Amino acid sequence: MKAFILSSSPRRNGNSALMAEAVRDGLAGAGHAVDFVYADDVLAGFLRDCRQCRQADGSCAIEDNFRDVFLNRFLPADGFIAATPVYWYGASAQLKAFFDRSFCYYAASYPGSADVIRQMMGKRIGLVLASEETFPMVSGGIVSQMQEYTRYTRGTFAGVVHGIGNARGEVARDPDDPIGQARRFGETFFTRHASDYQIDTPRGGRVWG
Ligand SMILES: Cc1cc2nc3c(=O)[nH]c(=O)nc-3n(C[C@H](O)[C@H](O)[C@H](O)COP(=O)(O)O)c2cc1C
Numbered sequence: 001m002k003a004f005i006l007s008s009s010p011r012r013n014g015n016s017a018l019m020a021e022a023v024r025d026g027l028a029g030a031g032h033a034v035d036f037v038y039a040d041d042v043l044a045g046f047l048r049d050c051r052q053c054r055q056a057d058g059s060c061a062i063e064d065n066f067r068d069v070f071l072n073r074f075l076p077a078d079g080f081i082a083a084t085p086v087y088w089y090g091a092s093a094q095l096k097a098f099f100d101r102s103f104c105y106y107a108a109s110y111p112g113s114a115d116v117i118r119q120m121m122g123k124r125i126g127l128v129l130a131s132e133e134t135f136p137m138v139s140g141g142i143v144s145q146m147q148e149y150t151r152y153t154r155g156t157f158a159g160v161v162h163g164i165g166n167a168r169g170e171v172a173r174d175p176d177d178p179i180g181q182a183r184r185f186g187e188t189f190f191t192r193h194a195s196d197y198q199i200d201t202p203r204g205g206r207v208w209g
Contacts, residue, residue, distance in 0.1 A: 001032045001033070001078040001079060001190045002032065002033045002034075002035070002076065002077045002078050002079070003027050003032055003033070003034045003035070003077055003078065003079040003080070003081060003189065003190075004034075004035045004037070004073055004074050004077035004079070004080050004081070005020050005023060005024055005034060005035065005036045005037065005080075005081045005083065006037055006039055006042075006074075006080070006081070006082050006083065006095065006098060007020040007036065007037070007038050007039065007083045008038075008039040008082065008083060008084045008085075008091070008092045008094040008095035008098065009083070009084065009085045009092060009094075009130070010040055010092075010094070011085075011168055012038060013168050013169060014085065014130065014168050014169070015085065015130035015163055015165045015166075015168070015169065015170060015171035016083040016084055016085050016128055016129065016130040016163075017038075017083065018163075018169055018171055018172065018179060019083060019128045019130065019161055019163050019171060019178055019179060019182040020036070020081070020083035020128050020182070021036075022179045022180070022182035022183040022186065023081055023083075023126070023128060023161070023182045023183070023185055023186035023189070024036050024186060025183055025186060026182065026183040026184060026185060026186020026187040026188075026189070027186040027187070027189055028186075029183075029186070029187060030186070030187045030188075030189075030190075032079075032189075032190065035073050035077065037069060037073065039092070039094035039095060039097075039098055040094060041065060042064065042065045042066050042069045042098070043064055043065075043066055043094060043097050043098065043101065044062060044063065044064035045062050045064065045097075046093075046097050046100065046101075047097065047100040047101050047103060047104070048062065050103070050104055050107060050109065054104065054109065057111070058109060058110040058111045058112075059104070059105075059110070060101065060104040060105070062101075066098075066101050067105075070098075070101070070102060070105060071105065071116075075116065075119035075120065076119065077123065078123060078124060078190070079123055079124040079125070079126070079158075079189060079190060080123050080124070080125050080126070080155075081125075081126040081127070081128060081186075081189070082095055082098075082125075082126070082127055082128070082146065083127075083128035083129075084127075084128070084129060084130075084142065085129075085130050085131065086129060086130065086131035086132075086133075086138055086139060086142065089138060089140075089141050090141050090142060090145075091141075091142045091145065099149065102116075102120070106120060120153050121153050121154045121155070122153070122154055122155060122156075123153065123155045123156075124155065124156050124158050124189065124190060124194075125146060125149070125150045125155045125156065125157050125158060126157075126158045126159060126160070126161075126185065126189060127142065127143065127146045127159070127160045127161075128160075128161050128162075128163075128182060128185075129142060129160060129161070129162040129163070130162075130163050130164075130165055130171055131162070131164060132164070132165070132166040133164075134164055139160070139162055143160055146160075151196075156194050156196075157194060157196065158185075158189055158192055158194050159185065159192065159194065161178055161181045161182045161185050162178065163176075163178030163179070163181075163182075164176075164178070193207070193208075195207075
């Protein structure tokens, strides 16, 4: 399978990037193709008013790498893993901008929007987080947003790896070993058990075995 990892902290040697690299190693070790991208290499700006700045061919006029990365690297992937620090109890602005900027290509006013929407659907999705604080709801807003994104795009939410640290790389000292968790998350990303029942979902009484 093909995975796309977006590392969205501006700190390339920071905590979420370290965990994202471990996910990459796990995926690669399990034989999957992995594309690893730093959001800062992709995005030079936020979403603008598409009606004002869209080009004649319908594409986004912001001069950066988003078009290429979104259309040619994100869309063809079977799985998407977003790595972000917790900033103000939310995701980094870079990760949010990546989602927002996709609007330019799935909006009906883009000539290829139907194909874009088809390719946005059905991905396996994972989340990697770093925060200084430990209380569970520090990540609540981000997890909730990713779950809703997954539901909206009819994907499968494969799970979250959350490491605690503040100084660069400090997450390696988190006794819960989030780097090891991230590697294992990568190894099993495309196969791990992930459920989201509805009342009429057919199921047996046990989860394992
Ligand atoms: C602008 C900013 C806002 C932050 N907000 C929070 C926060 O709300 N809660 C928290 O636990 N940590 C917060 N932090 C700390 C980071 O989440 C923490 O340093 C994390 O390890 C950074 O990840 P990175 O190394 O991948 O950039 C904030 C850091 C910055 C720079």
